[in-house]
Amino acid sequence: MINYLATRNYISRHFDPSEISFGKGEVDIDGMAIVVNDTIIESLLQLKSCFADNREVTASIVFIQTKSSEKLDVSEINHFFAAVKYFLSDGKINNNACVVEMQKVCNFIFEHPTQLSENPDCHLFYAYTGDYDSNNAIVTGFIEQFRKDLKQTALYDDITVILHRSNYY
Secondary structure, eight states: OHHHHHHGGGOSSOOOGGGGBOOTTOSSOOEEEEEETTEEOOSHHHHHHHHHHOSSBOEEEEEEEEOOOSBOOHHHHHHHHHHHHHHHTTOOOOOOHHHHHHHHHHHHHHHOGGGBSSOOEEEEEEEESSBOOTTOHHHHHHHHHHHHHHHHTTOOSOEEEEEEEOSOO
């Protein structure tokens, strides 16, 4: 359910949320959607076809993490941000086949910038069941530092971080 909620704003088509789940045992990233021209990309082959069929490509990358703890844990948020940065820098998180394929997809997108109508967007969605104090300077600092770090790469246009209190987990 959280994967669907996190991704629905970036795609107009219906999709199965299980398509974007990394599955059990994944560390610090529960799911990811790469949306290219309003289609969720599941493989490098599919992406190459999309690039071949379109002169101008739009892309959004959505990372999802879900926690069931009753308190917003600053260290878990920091781990999520670190895992996303590591993923985007082509760091090998583990041998999960889905993660490896999605890194290939991301690499291909960034290796073909002339086909992009604009830089990809990057969206992080962190869902939890606890309370959040929006005045929490530590969390706000982590969010701003993450956004600043990604912005400095000049690879992304829109960078959003959403902390979502949810009862769906």
